[in-house]
Amino acid sequence: MFSYPSGDRLHIGHWYNYGPADSWARFKKMQGYTIFEPMGFDSFGLPAENYAIKHGVHPAKSTRSNIDFITGQLNQIGAMYDWDHAIETSSPQYYKWTQWLFLTLFKHDLAYQSEAPVNWCESCGTVLANEQVHEGHCERCENPVIRKEMKQWFFRITSFADELLAGLDHLDWPEKTRKLQTNWIGRSEGTHITFKIKGSDEIDVFTTRPDTLYGVTYVVFAPEHPLVEKVASDEQWADVSEYITLTRSRNEIERTSTEREKTGVFTGAYVIHPLTGAELPIWIADYVLASYGTGIVMAVPAHDERDFEFARKFDLPVRVVITQPGTFLDPSLMETAFTEPGVMVNSSEFNGLPSSEGGRLVTEHLARLGSGEQAVTYRLRDWLISRQRYWGAPIPIIHCESCGPVPVPEEELPVLLPEDVDFRPRGKAPLATNKQFMAATCPQCGEAGRRDPDTMDTFVCSSWYYLRYLSPNLEDKPWDPELVKRWLPVAQYVGGSEHATMHLLYARFIARALHSLGLLHFQEPFTRLVHQGIITRDGDKMSKSRGNIVSPDDFLTRYGSDVFRMYMMFMGDYGEGGDWSDTGITGIERFRNRVWRAVGEWYQPEVAPAAAELPKETNRILHYTIQQVTRDIEQFSFNTALSRLMELVNEIYRVVQLPENSRPATAGLNFLLTRLVQLVAPFAPHLGEELWQQLGHETSIFAETWPTCDEQALQVEEQTIVIQINGKVRDSISVPVDIDQKELEQIVLQRERVQQHLSGKQLQKLIVVPGKLVSLVVKS
RNA sequence: GCGAGAGUGGCGGAAUUGGCAGACGCGCCAGAUUUAGGAUCUGGUGUCCUAUGGACGUGGGGGUUCAAAUCCCCCCUUUCGCACCA
Numbered sequence: 070m071f072s073y074p075s076g077d078r079l080h081i082g083h084w085y086n087y088g089p090a091d092s093w094a095r096f097k098k099m100q101g102y103t104i105f106e107p108m109g110f111d112s113f114g115l116p117a118e119n120y121a122i123k124h125g126v127h128p129a130k131s132t133r134s135n136i137d138f139i140t141g142q143l144n145q146i147g148a149m150y151d152w153d154h155a156i157e158t159s160s161p162q163y164y165k166w167t168q169w170l171f172l173t174l175f176k177h178d179l180a181y182q183s184e185a186p187v188n189w190c191e192s193c194g195t196v197l198a199n200e201q202v203h204e205g206h207c208e209r210c211e212n213p214v215i216r217k218e219m220k221q222w223f224f225r226i227t228s229f230a231d232e233l234l235a236g237l238d239h240l241d242w243p244e245k246t247r248k249l250q251t252n253w254i255g256r257s258e259g260t261h262i263t264f265k266i267k268g269s270d271e272i273d274v275f276t277t278r279p280d281t282l283y284g285v286t287y288v289v290f291a292p293e294h295p296l297v298e299k300v301a302s303d304e305q306w307a308d309v310s311e312y313i314t315l316t317r318s319r320n321e322i323e324r325t326s327t328e329r330e331k332t333g334v335f336t337g338a339y340v341i342h343p344l345t346g347a348e349l350p351i352w353i354a355d356y357v358l359a360s361y362g363t364g365i366v367m368a369v370p371a372h373d374e375r376d377f378e379f380a381r382k383f384d385l386p387v388r389v390v391i392t393q394p395g396t397f398l399d400p401s402l403m404e405t406a407f408t409e410p411g412v413m414v415n416s417s418e419f420n421g422l423p424s425s426e427g428g429r430l431v432t433e434h435l436a437r438l439g440s441g442e443q444a445v446t447y448r449l450r451d452w453l454i455s456r457q458r459y460w461g462a463p464i465p466i467i468h469c470e471s472c473g474p475v476p477v478p479e480e481e482l483p484v485l486l487p488e489d490v491d492f493r494p495r496g497k498a499p500l501a502t503n504k505q506f507m508a509a510t511c512p513q514c515g516e517a518g519r520r521d522p523d524t525m526d527t528f529v530c531s532s533w534y535y536l537r538y539l540s541p542n543l544e545d546k547p548w549d550p551e552l553v554k555r556w557l558p559v560a561q562y563v564g565g566s567e568h569a570t571m572h573l574l575y576a577r578f579i580a581r582a583l584h585s586l587g588l589l590h591f592q593e594p595f596t597r598l599v600h601q602g603i604i605t606r607d608g609d610k611m612s613k614s615r616g617n618i619v620s621p622d623d624f625l626t627r628y629g630s631d632v633f634r635m636y637m638m639f640m641g642d643y644g645e646g647g648d649w650s651d652t653g654i655t656g657i658e659r660f661r662n663r664v665w666r667a668v669g670e671w672y673q674p675e676v677a678p679a680a681a682e683l684p685k686e687t688n689r690i691l692h693y694t695i696q697q698v699t700r701d702i703e704q705f706s707f708n709t710a711l712s713r714l715m716e717l718v719n720e721i722y723r724v725v726q727l728p729e730n731s732r733p734a735t736a737g738l739n740f741l742l743t744r745l746v747q748l749v750a751p752f753a754p755h756l757g758e759e760l761w762q763q764l765g766h767e768t769s770i771f772a773e774t775w776p777t778c779d780e781q782a783l784q785v786e787e788q789t790i791v792i793q794i795n796g797k798v799r800d801s802i803s804v805p806v807d808i809d810q811k812e813l814e815q816i817v818l819q820r821e822r823v824q825q826h827l828s829g830k831q832l833q834k835l836i837v838v839p840g841k842l843v844s845l846v847v848k849s
Numbered sequence: 850g851c852g853a854g855a856g857u858g859g860c861g862g863a864a865u866u867g868g869c870a871g872a873c874g875c876g877c878c879a880g881a882u883u884u885a886g887g888a889u890c891u892g893g894u895g896u897c898c899u900a901u902g903g904a905c906g907u908g909g910g911g912g913u914u915c916a917a918a919u920c921c922c923c924c925c926u927u928u929c930g931c932a933c934c935a
Contacts, residue, residue, distance in 0.1 A: 152861090187872080204932080245853055249930060252852065257934075276935060280927045289935095330932085331858090354933095368935085375933050448934055505873050639874070641862060645855085653861060656874045659889095709863070712873035719873090722890085796916050798869055836915055841868050844915050 070108050070150075070563075072143070074135040075116030079142045081611065081619050081637075081649070086601050088564040088634030089643055089707055093200040095751040096702045097561075098149070102268055105556060106149045107538040109156035110136050113164070113224045115193060116486050118460035122493060128460045130843050134158055142621075147754045149771075150805060156541045158530035163537065164462035165483035166547035167530050170217045170579070171454075172465055172476045177583055179225045182474060188292055188357060194458040194496045196221055196527060200253075201451050210387030216317065222455040222464060222523065226578045230447045232592075238285040241597040243644070244812035249569040255448025258743050262367065264288060264340040266300055267348060272340070275362030275446050279435070280428035283416040284369040284390035286380065287350045288340050289333065292316040293361035300351060302834065309336055309353060316355045317460055331356055331379045343440040343830060344417070344535075353807075354379060358445055362446050370406065371398070377406035390415045391424060438682030448787070454526045459492030461524030469511035470520035478512050484520070498522035501764050516526055531572055532579040535594060561593035565603075573598070598748075599705050602646020605638065613648075615801070619649050631753035638707035638752065655834035660711075663718050663755060664749055668760050671725055672742045680730045681811060688782050690720050691744055695779035698748055713746060723744065739761025744776050756805040791842040792817055810837055817843045 070087055072079075084134045089491045091106065098104045112132045120135075122126035136157065143150065157164055174180040186196045190207040196219060201208040227231075234254050237247045259277035266272060290297050292313045301309040333354025339347050356375055357366050368385045370380035380387055383723035387400040391411040398407060401685065419427050428510035435441025455464060465477040477484055487506045492499045500506055501522035510519040537550040558580075564572075573595070580594040603610060606617040624633050636657040641647030680688070694717040701710035721741060724733055734742070742762060745801045750757025785806060790813065792800040800822040804813060814835060817823060827847060834846035 084897060203930095245929085248853060255931095255934065259935080274935080278935080325864085329933090356933045356935095358934065366935050373935070375935075378933090448931095501919060564930085623881095639861090647861070650861065650875075653875050656861095660874085662889090709873080712863075715873055726890085789869085793916070796914095801869070817929080834915060836868095838916095842916090844868080849860050 070107070071111050071531060072139060073111045073114075073116065074132060074139055075120055076140060077116070077120075077135050077745070079139055079621060081604050082601075084146065084265050084621050084634065084640060085604050085637050085646070086563060086565065087143070087146055087148055087682065089601065089638050089705070090632075091146065091707065091754075092638065092707065092751045093561070093563075093702060095754060095771055095776065096212050098225065098771055099747070099773060101774065102739070104149065105154075105538075106151060107156075108143060108148075108150040108152070109534065109541075110139075110158065110539065111153075111527060111534070112136060112157045112159040113461045113524075113530050115195070115458060115460070117159075118492065119193075119209075121460070127488065128492070128658065129159070131322040132460075137410065139586060146634065147386070147630050154279075154541050155537050156534060156537050156701060158461070158462075158534065159529070159597060160486060161483045162487075162542070162544075164530070166537065167462045167525065167533070168465040168477070168482050168484060169479065169547055170529070170533055171525065172479065172482075173464075173586065173588075174224060175466070175476055177582075177586060179228070182220055182224065182237060183220050183721040184218065184220045187219050188214045189219070190214050191496075196453060196455065198453045198528070198571075199573070200452075207612055212781040219837070220454050222521075223453055224529075224578070224582075225453040225800055226446060226452045226575075227449055229448050229578055229581050231258065232581055235573070236577065236581070236593055240401065240593060240595075242595075243566070243598065246566060246569045246573070246598065246600065248745060250574055253449060253570040253574065255476045257447075258443070258445050259430070260435070260441055262343060262435060263350075264298075264343060264367070266351070267339040267341060269300055269338070270296065270531040272365055273363045274367045275366045275444060276367055278372065278424075278428065279441070280416075280419075280422075280424045281369040281372045281390055281409075282344065282367070282431050283413075283419070284371050285342060285367045286370060286386045286388050287352055287368045289338070289357045289366045289368055289376075290351060290353045291357040291364040292353045292355055293359040295337065297353055300336055300338040305335060307338035308334045310326070312353060318410045319355070331375070331382055333379065333383065335383075343435060343438065350385070352379075352383075360450060361448070363561045371400060371403065372406055372408055374406045374408060377403070387589065388415065390649070392472055400679065452526075452578070454529055455523035456519075456526055457496070457498040457522075458524055459486075459490055459552065461527060462486070462530060462678055463500065464521040464523050464525060467509045467511055467513060467518040468521060469516060471516060472511055472513045472518075474521070475511055475513045475518070481512075486524075502526070530571055532575045533583075534733075535576075536589075538751075557589075558591045558593060559595045560597060562598045563601060564566050564598075566600040597723050600644055602644050603631070604640070604646050604649055606649045624654065628658055629655060629755070631660050631802060635661070635711065635752050639711045641708055643684070643705045643707055656713075657832065660715055660718065661753060664753075665760070666724075667718065667721050667748060668742050668763060671738055672764060673739060674765050676739055678740035679734075679736035680740045683723070683741060684731075684733050684737070687720060687724055687733060687737075687741065689785065690717065690743060691777050692782040693774045694748065695744070696783070699778065709717045711752065714745075714752075717745060717748070746770065747773055747776055788840060790840075791815075792820065792823060793842055793844040794847060799823070799826060808838070810839070813843065815833045815838060817845075822845075 093105050094106045104525050117132050118128050121131040124131060132388045158164060171180060171777040188202045189676055190197055190212060192210050192212040193207060197207060197214065205214055206212065207214055234256055237250060259275055260279040261275055263271050263273055280610055331354060333352045336351045336353055340351055342349055367658060368376040370376040371389045372391055389398045389400050390413060391407060392398050392414050394412050399667055413419045413422045413427040419431060432441060432443055465482060465484045466474045467477060469475050487503050490499050490503050507517050507519050509520050526636060537547040540549040543549055576594050580589060581591045582594050584592045606619055609617055611618050635656040639657055670807055694713050697713045698710045718805065746757060746760045746764060757770045787803045788806050790802050790804055791798055802816060830847045830849045832845060833848050836844040
């Protein structure tokens with residue numbers, strides 16, 4: 070587990086994450102597993118820094134006090150955290166190794182600096198990774214993001230795109246999350262096709278539809294494409310440069326809105342079609358993205374929605390080259406593009422071929438001519454990791470006039486984050502204002518250089534923390550390979566689904582990168598993943614602006630943490646979350662009290678518990694409960710596990726109120742209560758320990774073995790068989806489990822109610838489902 | 850627009866190799882206990898009707914089947930993710 074101390078206290082989401090996860094771990098511990106349940110703080114980063122700015126304190130200070138306060142709260146959860154292994158990503162002992170990670174990637178060409186259009190958030194005053202932009206808005210502050218050309222640091226996550234994709238198949242992760250990552254990586258297969266610009270260079274386009282090549286009527290460059298300036302004709306240059314300026318001024322939402330009408334201008338240049346030799350005009354338009362594919366699109370208006378819209382607006386020709394077999398498409402009458410696969414027409418020797426085969430042949434043909442080849446493109450971009458903010462790990466690079474970017478030697482790590490910095494955001498890296506920090510000599514040539522003023526994205530810190538948990542105080546290495554071999558990868562990871570395309574993708578990438586360098590024995594960091602859902606209030610997400618926050622502290626004071634965490638587990642499916650109800654928690658409070666009272670009133674310490682003294686039926690219910698609860702906790706179905714425990718408690722209350730002669734013997738009841746306490750303990754650890762002591766034990770209940778289900782005890786002698794007539798339940802009977810089928814049929818047919826329904830009618834069919842029901846079909 | 854999930858009593862939710870729909874809990878009703886309130890214990894509680902029986906019932910409509918919340922087709926609502934990705 071890893072807390073993010075961006076605020077000053079734990080909210081209900083933290084509890085929902087940590088409480089049930091701890092119950093699962095306690096259950097596993099009782100099952101005999103060795104459990105390591107660490108807790109630490111992801112204490113660098115924008116939210117922590119913004120909190121500090123808002124409260125007018127230094128982030129080092131506010132982070133410290135937040136961590137201290139939250140640690141106290143975490144202790145209330147009653148989890149098995151191993152505080153000796155706690156880490157803080159903002160401590161030099163930790164970020165020394167985050168910097169080491171950066172340098173390791175840099176030395177293997179997996180980190181690089183590049184001038185590129187990046188996402189810039191005005192209000193945060195920093196660039197953001199693609200993953201941190203949602204619908205054109207900053208993920209954190211929700212202000213619009215603009216495009217800016219900047220030199221930034223990137224991690225080469227795209228080199229691992231295929232691996233990251235393939236690795237998903239072997240993970241025990243939610244289907245949804247794997248799908249999300251699959252879509253985010255966005256692999257698409259197609260063809261690179263080379264077009265010659267008339268009187269100039271050659272350019273490549275990427276297309277997934279080589280079968281439509283004969284339908285290209287123009288080509289579109291992204292406005293930012295570096296060649297635009299070169300190819301634009303003198304007559305068109307004024308228009309072109311005006312359009313480029315206009316594009317730059319637009320923010321991402323304006324620009325990428327699909328609602329917006331398409332815009333663009335003609336460049337005055339032409340390309341030559343590689344197969345027909347036709348001259349096709351080159352346009353620029355902002356519907357083409359510079360960062361995807363080659364930044365240039367071959368436009369096929371007849372078979373692509375966007376190209377069609379553009380062509381209609383600017384009166385460009387539409388040429389049909391794919392049809393459904395036996396039909397005819399008139400370009401002048403089309404109201405929308407025909408985007409389905411079909412059969413090639415107007416395509417010279419390829420006519421009559423279906424799309425898929427035709428596309429393949431066109432690609433092969435182009436390859437022979439040297440004007441094309443198969444290609445794969447990804448939606449995934451390299452991970453932009455530099456931030457123009459203060460509260461993060463400094464990038465351990467010294468920029469030298471003559472040597473370029475030079476890594477800080479490992480023995481000089483960490484590059485300490487200076488405390489004396491004006492960190493208020495103003496669109497420039499705050500560290501750049503600290504002369505003392507910036508001044509450095511080049512480790513390579515000894516000349517004066519300057520430090521990199523940027524800090525790393527917090528997601529870099531959290532991409533490897535699980536490795537550090539094992540040996541947080543190790544001084545000469547980031548992690549201990551022996552311990553890593555013994556404990557990792559993580560057997561069970563629990564966290565929010567909001568991390569699907571950020572943390573969980575980054576951590577996978579880092580593990581794979583380190584594995585490829587021979588530094589880790591595994592490729593995937595988190596073998597099994599479960600997401601907790603979101604707890605809502607009145608159907609809405611809790612937020613300050615809605616004023617519907619449920620404060621854990623209030624409920625803790627009133628009910629205690631056992632009841633609080635059990636209620637969260639009882640509310641609904643763990644992965645779905647649920648809607649908080651102030652009254653619903655009383656059910657759990659009663660449950661806890663009933664368990665407490667049952668032990669207090671009916672357990673008699675002077676009598677040794679004895680399973681044999683339990684009535685058969687009660688024993689069966691006990692073992693059924695053990696079986697179900699074990700299965701349910703295993704798969705994080707805490708709500709049904711608690712239901713089963715409630716049923717067991719109800720059974721206990723029932724049997725103790727039976728008349729003296731049919732009540733279970735004290736030894737049997739003692740046994741039943743002992744088991745109950747063990748089964749409840751992972752859900753309510755405080756109650757579990759307390760009752761265990763009352764039962765006369767001096768050691769922790771979590772050192773006990775989890776009860777196992779005796780299959781024998783589950784056996785019953787009689788079972789209820791339902792009788793259906795024409796699909797409706799008309800009767801039910803109790804029969805021996807080993808009853809002969811013929812005998813059962815006889816009994817069924819003799820039943821009075823069956824006779825009633827049969828009289829004057831004809832039995833057409835009789836179906837026996839052993840152990841469940843007998844279904845009769847009758848007709849008059 | 851594309852992708853994934855969800856829709857079951859007054860409420861939260863169970864039940865998925867098709868086999869008694871509504872487990873468990875909240876709320877509500879009744880009884881017991883109590884001077885009273887609270888707490889506790891017991892029983893009841895899907896809807897409707899001509900009521901020891903019967904009809905209907907899992908977003909809507911159709912289908913397969915002896916049997917459908919569950920499988921198939923169409924539609925509606927809703928949540929989440931992506932969104933001009935060529």
